[in-house]
Amino acid sequence: MSDTPSADTDADDSPFGHTHFVDDDCLASPPAGKVVRFRERPDDPETDPLRFDMWLAAEGSHGPMRHVHPEQVERLSVQSGTMGITHEGDRRQLTAGATAVVPAGDVHRFWNAGDDVLHVRGSVTPGLRTEQFMRVTYGLARDGAPVTPSGMPLNALRLAVLLDEFDDMLLLAHLPMWLQLLGIRTTAVLGRAVGYDNRYPEYLPVRRE
Known part of the structure; x- marks a missing residue:
């Protein structure tokens, strides 16, 4: 399995090493x-998933x-590796073939809990503007803006405007949530x-025609 595939490599191949263009389908x-x-x-x-x-x-x-998705259901299916996940008050590890479904409003987190690259196939339903949000946050991280270990902007003012x-x-x-929204609104100003x-x-x- 190549670790430096091209943009059109099959999704089962690890994309680490791929050159990520701004308008590419692959973000780092x-x-x-x-x-x-x-x-x-x-x-x-407003209704269909982003996969x-x-x-x-x-x-x-x-x-x-x-984090919490207030209006979206998230589905995560492990393709390879080991995923650690906490949600609904439960902490567990999932391996290839296992799926976690996170309801809207549920506090959750997932991470690579193994020694190899973790590959997860996921979706959020409805998709809303998730792609736009990911493109901005991944782009800032890629271009050297200060970020947290999870890749979110470290600058509280910039983050508040985004959130x-x-x-x-x-x-x-x-x-x-109510207190966070109040803080976001105030700090965003x-x-x-x-x-x-x-x-x-x-x-x-x-924009694709």
């Missing part, structure tokens, strides 16, 4: 050891921090005042 967050390849985009983002493959590196990959725009898809789990924006056209793909 090097600080977090994460790579995502979009498999199927929703015809109607993707994700790889987490064997070393240095923390996976996403504890204020995308709060229907993702919230962090360290505070109650400050973020915009010093020049941060939620528009990053350099990270969004050229």
Whole structure:
């Protein structure tokens, strides 16, 4: 199995080493050891799923921090490797062939719990603007912006402006949702005042006809 495939390599191949273009279907967050390849985009983002493959590196990959999808169901099927996951108050490890379904509103986190690259085939339903959010956060991480070990912007003002725009898809789990939303709204005002924006056209793909 090649570890340096081209953009059109079969999704079962590890994409580490692939050159990631801004408008490519394959995104990388090097600080977090994460790579995502979009498999199927929703015809109607308000109802249809976004499907993707994700790889987490064997070393240095923390996976996403504890978070919540307020309006989306997330499905994660392990293709190879070992995935650690916490959700619904349970912590466990899943191997190839196992699937976890995370209901909307459930606090959860997943990570590479093994010694090899973890390959997960996932979806979020409905897709909403998940791809846009991922393109921006992965793009910032790839281009050297300070980020957390999981790849989220470290600058609180920049992060608040982003979360204020995308709060229907993702919230962090360290505070109650109502309190977090209040903090996001307040901090986002400050973020915009010093020049941060939620528009990053350099990270969004050229529109396909």
